[in-house]
Amino acid sequence: MKKFLLFFIVTITILASSTAQAAEKMTIFLDWFANPDHAPLFVAEEQGFFEEAGLEVKLVGPADPADPPKLVAAGKADIAITYEPDFIEQVDQGLPLVRIATLIDKPLACVAVLKDSSINKPGDLKGQSIGYSTGSITDIILKTMLEKNGVHLNDVNMINIHYDLTQALLSKKIKAVTGMMRTFEVIQMELAGHPARIFLPEQNGVPTYSELILVVNKNNIHDPRLPRFIAALQKGVDYLQKNPEESWKLFVKSHPELNDTLNQRAWFATLPYFARKPAEYNAVEWMAFATFMQKNGVIKQVHPISDYII
Secondary structure, X not given: OHHHHHHHHHHHHHHHHHHHHHOEEEEEEOOOOOXXXXXXXXXXXXXXXXXXXXXXXEEEOOOOOOHHHHHHHXXXXXXXXXXXXXXXXXXXXXXXXXXXXXEEOXXXXXXXXXXXXXXXXXXXXXXXXXXXXXXXXXXXXXXHHHHHOOOOHHHOEEEEOOOOHHHHHHOOOOOEEEEEEXXXXXXXXXXXXXXXXXXOHHHOOOOOOOOEEXXXXXXXOOOOHHHHHHHHHHHXXXXXXXXXXXXXXXXXXXXXXXXXXHHHXXXXXXXXXXXXXXOOOOHXXXXXXXXXXXXXXXOOOOXXXXXXXX
């Protein structure tokens, strides 16, 4: 009997060890610190969908939002979350990247002004100061929105305010900011007692695009872990949409520092923006946005869709 028990314990230990070893590690660099934009990934992690797929996924927040695609291109990370406009520009620059899935398939960035200001439409921005935090793509989006409303970019005063969009607008030293996230900073302003009026790029001449996508190194497109990762991500999306409240509670249980009204409201505000089918894409929309970037001088050429997506 003792021999049997010893054999049973040893067998269970070996099986447990084999199971643990079977989980293949993957490193995913987020575009920013953990936040509601990444909900499907955290749901997949909390619900064990990655584990079921034989994956041990490590989600890492970058020191600089520009770093993740570069790390993937250099072979120092498996997957990076980045922005479609930035990615198209990086492909044009020769970085060996390709999109494998979409996290958020609609724009989140917008132009914002204080609701109690006299600016009621983009055309009212003529002669005003506008704050921005990033470069070329923000410029052409704003330029397009203004021109759609009869204003030229040189009719406004552009001021680089880095990443402090909310405070810059509340200081009233500028009249508007571009690049503000409609599902986060706009809520932040409302909670601070200073509601914003927003103007959406996709309603003012800018082709629609995906805010957040997942990219890998082109040399790794046959990595057998990728289909399993995407299948687990799909389960995360499905579970999140069916159980948003429960998913929020699980998220803040593992990220108690984010358990506040702002992040809770952002969590539910972002739900409609997640790609329902992360593996799918709209080739017409992708090519339209790439053409938009090329016409505005951000990229030299529009690549075939196969250079962007698998």
